[in-house]
Amino acid sequence: MSRTADRPAQEEALSRAVWEVLAHQGLERLTVRAVAAAAGCTTGLVMHRFPNRRALLRHARELLHETSRRRVEALEAAAGSPREALRAVLRQGLAIDREAINGSVVWIGFLAAAFADDELIEIHRRNNRLWRERLERLVGAAAPEWPAARVATVALALSAMVEGAAAFAAADPAAYPAAAQERMLDAALGSHGLAA
Amino acid sequence: MSRTADRPAQEEALSRAVWEVLAHQGLERLTVRAVAAAAGCTTGLVMHRFPNRRALLRHARELLHETSRRRVEALEAAAGSPREALRAVLRQGLAIDREAINGSVVWIGFLAAAFADDELIEIHRRNNRLWRERLERLVGAAAPEWPAARVATVALALSAMVEGAAAFAAADPAAYPAAAQERMLDAALGSHGLAA
């Protein structure tokens, strides 16, 4: 062996650089060179870690999903009741601080990129279906007496609302302040009889 | 004068070509050459009609907004009651047929592009605020007794839900069939006491 490079750490650093570029420069400027510059290295390292640009994007997308999954599971575990868990998980999907706004911008960038990359769209669908199952499980726990069809419909309504609000806020943070998003979430939960 | 070219018609045709490329090839392949090919002309015509690529995208974005505004106003005028108008306007924002799915893909593409173009994001914000005002007016007409704050909150909840559902369906049409989206809409309207 020669000098041991921490490959997973480098891959994560490069993935974070992808998020950075996506959040602050947009999809059109998401080039290998821009990612390398954001990571403080050269294109040589990037192309040594990943066989090509698409593989880099895929890794960054997967890591983003894994990160948000862990965050959601921590919130779910820390919640005191099913309804609190549901609200906490939905709330983290909103764009209520600068970091979450950046996350939403990145999410939109990956989605737009996925329409031109079969493997990215496959990753999106897989993750989205897991997200949907989680939401249905949380709604079912929050309203145990509901039939499955109602659970599924309300879970879709809530998850779609959160995604849409995050997109709105990402594009126009001043027009969609955190308080407005939270009022929206509580109004929706309350209207469905799911208030904690 | 020489041979009179129908400039507005050409600009519209080029804008439609932009939508076409955005819907079927994605933002990354949205090049001047791809737009020209989709419009059945060469880059020469494109660059004669617009000073540069960004101006072409801006025109296509504005025209898209104007088109959907006209569609929405027709639905609103044809509705028999305020609540029917609200439902019809929200329903057209869903991705319930192939054309609407394409429209949602295009919408996401423009949004992702806007994060790298100050003028595009400005157009988005202006249009989105008009959309929001329309929704608040419709919700207010559907529930005249509500205070303004509740109207605004519910309008945000409904519009965000529709946008999110359209994004979900655009990325995974098989997982979000039209019937599921409509059930979601009716469940949300019903939960807020706005069913027709």
Place this chain on the structure above:
DNA sequence: GCGTTACGGTAACATCCGTTACGGATACGG
């Protein structure tokens, strides 16, 4: 008809892209 003028296709330009090849540097095994 004919000159003029707008129109738009062709082709070139500089730049940037993803990717590849190479070579210097470095840490480990012996």
Place this chain on the structure above:
DNA sequence: CCGTATCCGTAACGGATGTTACCGTAACGC
């Protein structure tokens, strides 16, 4: 210490991109 294997920065390549310049061509006024 030294050979060697790995790491990664450098630099180049072919191709694509936005944009510009040029020029043939077709229609209108006279």
